[in-house]
Amino acid sequence: MGIVIAVISGKGGVGKTTATANLGLGIAINEKNCIVVDFDIGQRNLDMILGLENRVVYDLVQVMDGEAKLKQAIIKSKVNENLHFLAASQSKDKTVLESKKVKKLVAELRESYDYVILDSPAGIESGFEHTIEFADAAIIVVNPEVSSIRDADRAIGILDSKSQKVKNGEEVAKYLIINRISAEMVQSGEMLKSEDILNILNIKLLGKVPEDRGVIDASNQGKPVILNKKSYAGQAYTRIAGRLCGQKVDMKDIEISDTGLFKKLKGMFK
């Protein structure tokens, strides 16, 4: 039986879909059977980041409604055979999801995959609630800014009250990814430090991902940045995927950069 992980944030646009695609691929690279599911009904982004938009024939709403078999709707990644993908419906909106149907789908996926990763829509409305409902764990993605932390805190509150696991008296595991860190801005005091964010949210840190232009380029090309060994964000996702697969990977302090003193020193010796 696999583990079901919801990727959530509260505030939109912080990097959930990017994280889902990269972690899914990272887990697959670690030889685990993984499926990433786009729960952002009506939007559909994950297929593009994975470069699979032309392969989508059936979506998860059609599967839930019995219009397509799960096997028909699941798409195999082009870059790794351990990675699979289930698309969101583009034509419907988030309100089409029903608990009973979500439960059945999640249960079926859990039987066939080691890791089931659900990409949540932005906000904390019904689409979000259905994504977290039957998850064993949640990855909360934040950017180092106040509005993102505040909305993540709200999302965690809902997670703790609406998740089925919590209702059953169990715990839902919570992991934090701090995304789009600029070492230069942290050092100049313009950006929140990880330490401060962790103090506020009080959940386990899964990893830190730097701001990296390569992410946008990779997404546009449909090749998740984790495939780019030179990219700092790609390296960060490799470390995080390793941790998710149970490896002991040291937390790299990406908030220290060769700016400030080091930059000055380098400048002096030019």
Ligand SMILES: Nc1ncnc2c1ncn2[C@@H]1O[C@H](COP(=O)(O)OP(=O)(O)OP(=O)(O)O)[C@@H](O)[C@H]1O
């Ligand atoms: N580490 C990063 N460095 C630079 N850009 C990034 C990084 N992570 C994500 N982005 C960019 O931020 C934008 C939003 O990312 P993404 O779509 O993954 O967010 P999201 O949380 O899924 O958004 P939504 O809430 O709308 O679903 C994208 O353009 C993406 O390429």
Ligand SMILES: [Mg+2]
């Ligand atoms: Mg998204």
